[in-house]
Amino acid sequence: MITLIGGAAILTVVLFLVVRSFSAQIAQQSQDNVLGASARSILDAAVIRDGQVEVDFPYASFSMLSTPSDDRIFYVIYQDDKVLSGYHDLPLPTLLDDPDTKFLTNSYLDETVRQAVVSRQLVGAGLRTRITVSVAQTQENFAGTLARISRNALIFGAGFFCLSLLLALWTTSATIGPLRRLANSVAQRGPKDLRPIAKPVPSEMAPLVSSLNTLMGRLGQSLNQSEEFIAEAAHRVRTPLATVRSHAEATLHRVDKEDNRNALKAMIRAIDESSRAAGQLLDHAMITFRADHLERHEVDFAALVDDVIDRLNPIAEMKDVEFTTRGDRPIIVSGDPILLQNAVRNLIDNALKYSPSESEIAVELRAAPSPRLILQDQGPGFVPEEIETLSMRFTRGRNAQGTVGSGLGLAIAQDVAMAHGGALVLENRKEEGACVTFSL
Amino acid sequence: MRYVFTLILLMSATLAGAADWEDQQVFNPGDGRQVLRVISNTDTSVFLPILEGYLAKNPDVSIAYFVASSQEVYERFRNAPEQFDLVISSAMDLQLKLVNDGFAQRVENVPHPSWAQWRESLFGFTREPAAIVINRDAFSGLAIPRSRQELIEILRAHPDRFRARAGTYDIRQSGLGYLFATQDARASETYWRLMEVMGSLQARLYCCSGDMIDDLASGKLAVSYNVLESYVSARTDIPETIQVILPSDFPTTMMRTVFVAREAPSFQQAIDFVKYLSATTLRGPDLDRFALPALGMGANLGAQSTITLDPGLMIFLDDLKRRTFIAEWENAVIQ
Known part of the structure; x- marks a missing residue:
C-alpha cells in the first residue's frame, strides 16, 4: 500500500516537472516567434533611398507584440555600428554573418527581457551596408503564462495522484479482501472440518486454494485411515480377548491352589481392562466419525438416562451404590441417540467406578437453560490441577490407580457434548466427591 | 491671493528653469500640506471641476497644476521626472512611451476597463x-x-x-x-x-x-x-x-491619459487622484463636475472606437x- 502511494507520488512529481518544463519551452517559443516576426518586419522595411537608409516599418511591428500583461517593448535599429533609431543602450550581441534570427535573454532597465536579433545586408547604388534590428520584450506575460501552466499542471498532478491513490486502495482491497475472507473461513472451521473450500476466489488465488484443498484432502484421508485402523485393531483385539477370558474363567473353576487362583484372577482383570479399552477405542472412533456427520433425531434425553441407569443397576447393586434420580422430564432434545447413550453410559460408569461402597450417586436432569445431566458422587473427587486436562484422550487421574479404565470416557463424553453444541464441565463438590455437568 | 502668488513664485523657482508655462496655478495652498504636482496639457479651466472635486474630498492636499503643450509635457517630464507626481496628456503615444520606458508606477486594483488602461499604469479617462x-x-x-x-x-x-x-x-x-x-x-x-x-x-x-x-x-x-x-x-x-x-x-x-510618476514624491496622493479620476469618469458621483467627455462604462464602442492603448502607438x-x-x-x- 505504502509502496503504491509512494510510487504514485513520485510519478506525480515527475509528471508535474515534465509538463511544466515542456510548457515553458512552448511558451518561450511562442514569444520568440512573435519577437522574431516583429524584428524581421522592421528589417524588411529597410530600404536605401537617395543614398540614405529608410525604415518605414508597419504599425503591426509593435502591435503584434501586444500581450494581455501589456509587456514593455524595446527596440534598436543599427546601420553597421551606428544606431539609426530606437533605444541606444539596448544590449546587443556581437553579430556574426548569420541570416537566422537569434534569441537571447538579457537584462535591460532592471527588467529581464527576451530579445530577438536579426541582420541583413543592404545593397544600393554605391552603398553597401548592414542593417541590424533587435526587438526586446519584458517577460511578464510569459511569467504569467508559466504560472498559469504550473498551476494547471499542479492541479492535474494532484488529480492524478488522487486517482492513483484510489486505484491503489481499490486494487489492494480487491486483492486483500478475498484473501482475508479465505483466511477467515479457514479459521472459523471446526477442528475436524476438512471439506474443500468451495467459495469462489479470484483466479489469481485459485492455485493457493487448490493446493490448500489437496492438503486438506490428504489430511482428512490420513485421519480417516488412522480412525479406521484404531477401530479395526480394537475389533481384532476384542474377540480373541473374549476367548482368552472364557478359557481363563474355566481354568479358574478347575484350579484349587490359592496362588494359581490369584494369578488367574489377575489375568482375568487384565483381560477385562484390555477389552474395555478396545471397546472404548471402538466407541471413540465411532463417535469421531458420527460427530462429523451428526444425525439428529428427536430423543427424550431423560428416558435415555433412565435406560442407561437401569442397565448399570446390577453393577451398582454389587457395590451397594444407590442412584437417586430427580429433575424435569421428559426432556426432548434433537441429537444422535447412539452418541448420547454412549456419553451418558461413560459418565455414569465413571461415577460408579469411583464411588465408594454404600454411597449414593445423585442424577439430576434439567431442561433449562439448556438440556443437561448433572451427576454427583461421593467419591474422592478430581485432583484440582488436573481438571483442565482430564477430558483429553488417554488421560487418567492420579487417583485412578486401582480402577479399570482407558482414559477415554471423559474424552468421549466431551466430544459428544461439543458435537451437539454443548459442553462438559468437571467440578469438585464442596463437601465430598465430584460433580460432572453434561450439557447440550 | 498673495499667498498663491508667493507660492507660485517659489514653485516656479524650484521647477526646471521656471520655464514659460502656458498656465500654472496652486489650489488649496497651505503650510505643511502635501503638494500634488500635476503636469498636464489640459487647460486649467477645463480641468478645474475635477481638481476641486478631489480637493473637496482631500482638504489637506494642495495641488500645483502646470499646463504645457503635449510635446512639452513629454519633454519636461522626461528631463525632470522626479519633479512631478502626475502626468496628464492627450498625446496617447507619448504617454505610452513614457510608461514603456519605465517612468510610471503601477496603481493596482483600480476597477478600470481593460481597454482604457495599459500595464495598470496608464489610464484613459476621457473619450x-x-x-x-x-x-x-x-x-x-x-x-x-x-x-x-x-x-x-x-x-x-x-x-x-x-x-x-x-x-x-x-x-x-x-x-x-x-x-x-x-x-x-x-x-x-x-x-x-x-x-x-x-x-x-x-x-x-x-x-x-x-x-x-x-x-x-x-x-x-x-x-x-x-x-x-x-x-x-x-x-x-x-x-x-x-x-x-x-x-x-x-x-x-483619443483618450486623455494619466499616470503616476515612478519617483513621485507625493505618490499616495497621486494614486488617490488616479482612483478618484477613474471612479468619476466611470459614472461616479462627481460625473456632473466632469467638463470632458467621460469614458462611460464601455458603451457604444463600436460606433466610436478609440485609438487603442497598445505598443503600436510607439511606431510613429x-x-x-x-x-x-x-x-x-x-x-x-x-x-
Missing part, C-alpha cells in the same frame, strides 16, 4: 473625438460636409472661397496633432488627399485647438480639421454658427518613422 469644425457663415449656399470625402470635394470645388481659410494642426509642433495625423493615415488614404487639398489652399497651421477655435469664431477660418470636439463644446464665447461635424467615414477618438515616435512621416506631410501640406 474625445477629433472633429471637422466649420463656421456656417462661410458655407452659405453649400451643403454641409458630413465626411472627409465630402469636405475634399467642397474644398476642391471652391478654392477661392477657402484659400487660406482652412486650418489644421501643425503636426511638427503638436503632439496631439501628430497622433491624429498618424492614426488617420493608418486608417485611410483619404487623409493624404485631404492634406494635399488643404496644402493647395495654403492651409493655416496651428499649435493648439484653442487658437483654431478662436480663428473660427472670428471668421478668419472657415473650416478646421481634427479639432477636439470637447474643446469646442467647452467654449461658451463662440458664435452659434460654429458647427462640429464628426466625420461619418471613420472616427478618430521612432525617429526614422517620424522623419519619413513628417517629410511626407510637409510634401502634402506645405507647397
Whole structure:
C-alpha cells in the first residue's frame, strides 16, 4: 500500500516537472516567434533611398507584440555600428554573418527581457551596408503564462495522484479482501472440518486454494485411515480377548491352589481392562466419525438416562451404590441417540467406578437453560490441577490407580457434548466427591 | 491671493528653469500640506471641476497644476521626472512611451476597463473625438460636409472661397496633432488627399485647438480639421454658427491619459487622484463636475472606437518613422 502511494507520488512529481518544463519551452517559443516576426518586419522595411537608409516599418511591428500583461517593448535599429533609431543602450550581441534570427535573454532597465536579433545586408547604388534590428520584450506575460501552466499542471498532478491513490486502495482491497475472507473461513472451521473450500476466489488465488484443498484432502484421508485402523485393531483385539477370558474363567473353576487362583484372577482383570479399552477405542472412533456427520433425531434425553441407569443397576447393586434420580422430564432434545447413550453410559460408569461402597450417586436432569445431566458422587473427587486436562484422550487421574479404565470416557463424553453444541464441565463438590455437568 | 502668488513664485523657482508655462496655478495652498504636482496639457479651466472635486474630498492636499503643450509635457517630464507626481496628456503615444520606458508606477486594483488602461499604469479617462469644425457663415449656399470625402470635394470645388481659410494642426509642433495625423493615415488614404487639398489652399497651421477655435469664431477660418470636439463644446464665447461635424467615414477618438510618476514624491496622493479620476469618469458621483467627455462604462464602442492603448502607438515616435512621416506631410501640406 505504502509502496503504491509512494510510487504514485513520485510519478506525480515527475509528471508535474515534465509538463511544466515542456510548457515553458512552448511558451518561450511562442514569444520568440512573435519577437522574431516583429524584428524581421522592421528589417524588411529597410530600404536605401537617395543614398540614405529608410525604415518605414508597419504599425503591426509593435502591435503584434501586444500581450494581455501589456509587456514593455524595446527596440534598436543599427546601420553597421551606428544606431539609426530606437533605444541606444539596448544590449546587443556581437553579430556574426548569420541570416537566422537569434534569441537571447538579457537584462535591460532592471527588467529581464527576451530579445530577438536579426541582420541583413543592404545593397544600393554605391552603398553597401548592414542593417541590424533587435526587438526586446519584458517577460511578464510569459511569467504569467508559466504560472498559469504550473498551476494547471499542479492541479492535474494532484488529480492524478488522487486517482492513483484510489486505484491503489481499490486494487489492494480487491486483492486483500478475498484473501482475508479465505483466511477467515479457514479459521472459523471446526477442528475436524476438512471439506474443500468451495467459495469462489479470484483466479489469481485459485492455485493457493487448490493446493490448500489437496492438503486438506490428504489430511482428512490420513485421519480417516488412522480412525479406521484404531477401530479395526480394537475389533481384532476384542474377540480373541473374549476367548482368552472364557478359557481363563474355566481354568479358574478347575484350579484349587490359592496362588494359581490369584494369578488367574489377575489375568482375568487384565483381560477385562484390555477389552474395555478396545471397546472404548471402538466407541471413540465411532463417535469421531458420527460427530462429523451428526444425525439428529428427536430423543427424550431423560428416558435415555433412565435406560442407561437401569442397565448399570446390577453393577451398582454389587457395590451397594444407590442412584437417586430427580429433575424435569421428559426432556426432548434433537441429537444422535447412539452418541448420547454412549456419553451418558461413560459418565455414569465413571461415577460408579469411583464411588465408594454404600454411597449414593445423585442424577439430576434439567431442561433449562439448556438440556443437561448433572451427576454427583461421593467419591474422592478430581485432583484440582488436573481438571483442565482430564477430558483429553488417554488421560487418567492420579487417583485412578486401582480402577479399570482407558482414559477415554471423559474424552468421549466431551466430544459428544461439543458435537451437539454443548459442553462438559468437571467440578469438585464442596463437601465430598465430584460433580460432572453434561450439557447440550 | 498673495499667498498663491508667493507660492507660485517659489514653485516656479524650484521647477526646471521656471520655464514659460502656458498656465500654472496652486489650489488649496497651505503650510505643511502635501503638494500634488500635476503636469498636464489640459487647460486649467477645463480641468478645474475635477481638481476641486478631489480637493473637496482631500482638504489637506494642495495641488500645483502646470499646463504645457503635449510635446512639452513629454519633454519636461522626461528631463525632470522626479519633479512631478502626475502626468496628464492627450498625446496617447507619448504617454505610452513614457510608461514603456519605465517612468510610471503601477496603481493596482483600480476597477478600470481593460481597454482604457495599459500595464495598470496608464489610464484613459476621457473619450474625445477629433472633429471637422466649420463656421456656417462661410458655407452659405453649400451643403454641409458630413465626411472627409465630402469636405475634399467642397474644398476642391471652391478654392477661392477657402484659400487660406482652412486650418489644421501643425503636426511638427503638436503632439496631439501628430497622433491624429498618424492614426488617420493608418486608417485611410483619404487623409493624404485631404492634406494635399488643404496644402493647395495654403492651409493655416496651428499649435493648439484653442487658437483654431478662436480663428473660427472670428471668421478668419472657415473650416478646421481634427479639432477636439470637447474643446469646442467647452467654449461658451463662440458664435452659434460654429458647427462640429464628426466625420461619418471613420472616427478618430483619443483618450486623455494619466499616470503616476515612478519617483513621485507625493505618490499616495497621486494614486488617490488616479482612483478618484477613474471612479468619476466611470459614472461616479462627481460625473456632473466632469467638463470632458467621460469614458462611460464601455458603451457604444463600436460606433466610436478609440485609438487603442497598445505598443503600436510607439511606431510613429521612432525617429526614422517620424522623419519619413513628417517629410511626407510637409510634401502634402506645405507647397
